[in-house]
Amino acid sequence: MVTPLQKPPKKNPQVRTRVPTLPSHYRSRSALFMAATAAEGRFMLQVCAEPDCGFVQYPARDACSSCLSDRLVWQDVSSRGKLIATSTVRTSTNTYFRERTPWRLGTVHLEIGPSVMCHLHSEVAVGDEVQLINRLDKSGQSVLLALPLEKAPLQEDDMQLRELTCDPKFRRILITDARNPNAYALAKNLLEAGVSAVFVGEAESWRPYPDRAKLESLQGVELVSLDVTDTSSVQELAGEFGGKVDILINNARFVRPGGIQGRGDVSFAMDEMQVNYFGMMRLAQAFAPAMAGRSADGVNSAVAWVNVLSVYSLVSNPGFGSFSASNAAAHSLSQCLRAEMVSSGVRVVNVYCGPTEDEWHQPLPPPKVPASTLARELVKALQAGLEDVYVGDIAKDIRRKFMESPKVLEKEMTSLEAL
Amino acid sequence: MIKPRKRMRYDGVVVAAPASTPYERYSTETAHWWIAKALRQSIKSAGLAPRDIDGFSVASFSLFPDTAVGLTQHLGLVPRWLDHIPQGGASGPSALRRAARAVQCGDASVVACVAGDTNHVDSFRRMLSSFSRFAQDASYPYGAGGPNACFALLTDYYMREFGVGREDFGRICVSQRDNALRNENAVMKKPLTMEAYLAGREISDPITLFDCVMPVAGAEAFLVMREEDAVASGIPHAHISATIERHNAFAEDPIQMRGGWEMDIDELYGMAGHGPGSVDLLQTYDDYPVIVMMQLEDLGFCAKGEAARFIADKDLTVSGDFPHNTSGGQLSAGQAGAAGGFIGLVEAIRQVTGTAGATQVADAKRALVSGFGVINYDRGVCTSAAILEGVS
Structure with a gap:
């Protein structure tokens, strides 16, 4: 039985805050492919591509352990198997596990062949048919966990699973820009996911905007003053709320159509960089250290930093070329933030969004991403423990093409027909 | 398909000069220091000098950044034959069989085989996190339970598959403690009762405290040389009746229930000219009692799954009807890293040469020694075994 998660009591300042420690992050380079697929929540193993072989490998290898071929191809494979042995670790040499014992692990004999050691959900027992999921642990590396075939009641509350996810339940969220048309949908979906509080940053509160009344009407939402283009505003809010932000959703965005020659000057480009790039940097300088210090702090530990990016951060959309460039800068900075946050275990989640259903994307044809879809996918990704999320059909299309060949994608995006 | 050919016997080669250092829980010394200590003791006991050693075989985990090569210069040895055995718990018989062929073929006259490791306060944890690529991945x-967790899974499976209880494992641990009390080098000095075994602190279910070895610092050594030289110098020595070695056997088994011995025992006993019933004592690799049971089965003392019943009516102590791990084994003497792969072999040499002192089994003539090493991922990869016969 899953022990239901209890809403954490008010923090007792006299009690030690558990310091961030990590499970082992050492992996071979081949095993990093497991981490890359875990980022999207996929279960892939190496399969030998020799026509007379097809042997499935685990752990990650550099040559086939059946025929010695080096033609090993990562493929989506069945993650089902039987749990044939279990143990509960009561004492560990690693400081992360020492503070989390008893910790269950097991051996699963996969139906596709290999046996794997994995973490166990509390609802699985020896002899059970199980399914494995591939996720990132606090060290940012791939691990496998065995889940029951049928979703268990309160499955997400399981401690070992929750260590791998960024479930917003009982956590406090900061959404950075109330004026973004997605702010209301984000707040609403997060509240439905059981968060404790949603703080929504609002710049220039004297300036009216359509969703303000709707946001204020939501029970659990608090509007706070925040202008990501103003360093002192960001620092002021971090001073007051920095220790209470468990998930930060950076949805601030400045977007205008146009590339280089269609614009007469760099003023919009500067606004785009101010919000989309420097905004992220200001937020990270002010909030990241406090989040990093609270990343092991129990049920409402700081767990995720979410950047809502355009999928055109990966390749320029010349019609929004300057906006794409600011997002490419933000995307690069997010990778730097990942590296800086990895020692704390706080996950930097990138949401790559296709063109959104809003006034600045009005000239574009469908399909476009409604705010409700973005919000739903973002919350689902946090619950599932993903690191990279592609929202909308266009984003998924761009992802596929980017993974195949960034250069071919560039040729497609910059051809004569593209503009 | 190439068929294996019948092997040559180890005629004209003997094993001699067993040496063991006292074991220490934690040491500030290095592996080099411990290895030198055992090596010196072994060479001295044979009445030889370091310059007489022209073959050198080393097994150690904690020599980094050195290997056997660095040790030659460090210790001033000038061997014309050099080996480094990274087989952990299987390294003893594996070192022996390589050295025996070198001596038999004249590539070396005296091979010193040594295994040793130090144990600094934090070195075990550091070793675990980077033990092997698969372990790391x-x-x-x-x-991060280390070998405790890996063997807990094997033990869990074995117990359910064959209806084995914790008392069955306890018999092995309790009898070995009894033996260790006769061994002044052992780190465990107090008797162990079945009650105390069963009440042992939980480590990684179903494994508890007394199923686990204590990582220690220490070293073990022996010499392999020509029989004529040993006879001429009057050094107590033993013949090598047979050896086997196997790696990564039965990779298709979903979990380890048997080791490579099972593939090779016909050859082992065929070469020795006798079966398991004719040995006077058994030294198994005992990092966990479940592995002892696996060896009893795979080495042919009983059928698969029968080990618990086999030992139930046996007395495994030095004076018993089935002497086993007579120096206390790693479970009670301690696990000095790679020397854990030597402890049984070195004790067996003492036994069949009648030099075991307090742990001597009466009339011990033949000993079977078995090795098991390197939990590369989910199971032990290396297995080895040797049968020694004393010269009366």
């Missing part, structure tokens, strides 16, 4: 991230 696919076992250490899961609770």
Whole structure:
């Protein structure tokens, strides 16, 4: 039985805050492919591509352990198997596990062949048919966990699973820009996911905007003053709320159509960089250290930093070329933030969004991403423990093409027909 | 398909000069220091000098950044034959069989085989996190229980598959403690009762405290040389009746229930000219009692799954009807890293040469020694065994 998660009591300042420690992050380079697929929540193993072989490998290898071929191809494979042995670790040499014992692990004999050691959900027992999921642990590396075939009641509350996810339940969220048309949908979906509080940053509160009344009407939402283009505003809010932000959703965005020659000057480009790039940097300088210090702090530990990016951060959309460039800068900075946050275990989640259903994307044809879809996918990704999320059909299309060949994608995006 | 050919016997080669250092729980010394200590003791006991050693075989985990090569210069040895055996718990018989062929073929006259490791306060934890690539990728991230957790899974499976209880494992641990009390080098000095075994602190279910070896610092050594030289110098020595070695056997088994011995025992006993019933004592690799049971089965003392019943009516102590791990084994003497792969072999040499002192089994003539090493991922990869026969 899953022990239901209890809403954490008010923090007792006299009690030690558990310091961030990590499970082992050492992996071979081949095993990093497991981490890359875990980022999207996929279960892939190496399969030998020799026509007379097809042997499935685990752990990650550099040559086939059946025929010695080096033609090993990562493929989506069945993650089902039987749990044939279990143990509960009561004492560990690693400081992360020492503070989390008893910790269950097991051996699963996969139906596709290999046996794997994995973490166990509390609802699985020896002899059970199980399914494995591939996720990132606090060290940012791939691990496998065995889940029951049928979703268990309160499955997400399981401690070992929750260590791998960024479930917003009982956590406090900061959404950075109330004026973004997605702010209301984000707040609403997060509240439905059981968060404790949603703080929504609002710049220039004297300036009216359509969703303000709707946001204020939501029970659990608090509007706070925040202008990501103003360093002192960001620092002021971090001073007051920095220790209470468990998930930060950076949805601030400045977007205008146009590339280089269609614009007469760099003023919009500067606004785009101010919000989309420097905004992220200001937020990270002010909030990241406090989040990093609270990343092991129990049920409402700081767990995720979410950047809502355009999928055109990966390749320029010349019609929004300057906006794409600011997002490419933000995307690069997010990778730097990942590296800086990895020692704390706080996950930097990138949401790559296709063109959104809003006034600045009005000239574009469908399909476009409604705010409700973005919000739903973002919350689902946090619950599932993903690191990279592609929202909308266009984003998924761009992802596929980017993974195949960034250069071919560039040729497609910059051809004569593209503009 | 190439068929294996019948092997040559180890005629004209003997094993001699067993040496063991006292074991220490934690040491500030290095592996080099411990290895030198055992090596010196072994060479001295044979009445030889370091310059007489022209073959050198080393097994150690904690020599880094050195290997056997660095040790030659460090210790001033000038061997014309050099080997480094990274087989952990299987390294004893594996070192022996390589050295025996070198001596038999004249590539070396006297090979010193030595295994040793130090144990600094934090060195065990550091070793675990980077033990092997598969361990680093696919076992250490899961609770970081180290070998305790890996063997807990095997033990859990074995217990359910064959209806084995914790008392069955306890018999092995309790009898070995009894033996260790006769061994002044052992780290465990107090008797162990079945009650105390069963009440042992939980480590990684179903494994508890007394199922686990204590990592220590120490070293073990022996010499392999021509029989004529040993006879001429009057050094007590033993013949090598047979040896086997196997790696990565039965990779298709979903979990380890048997080791490579099972593939090779016909050859082992065929070469020795006798079966398991004719040995006077058995030294198994005992990092966990479940592995002892696996060896009893795979080495042909009983059928698969029968080990618990086999030992139930046996007395495994030095004075018993089935002397086993007579120096206390790693479970009670301690696990000095790679020397854990030598402890049984070195004790067996003492036994069949009648030089075991307080742990001497009466009339011990033949000993079977078995090795098991390197939990590369989810199971032990290396297995080895040797049968020694004393010269009366």
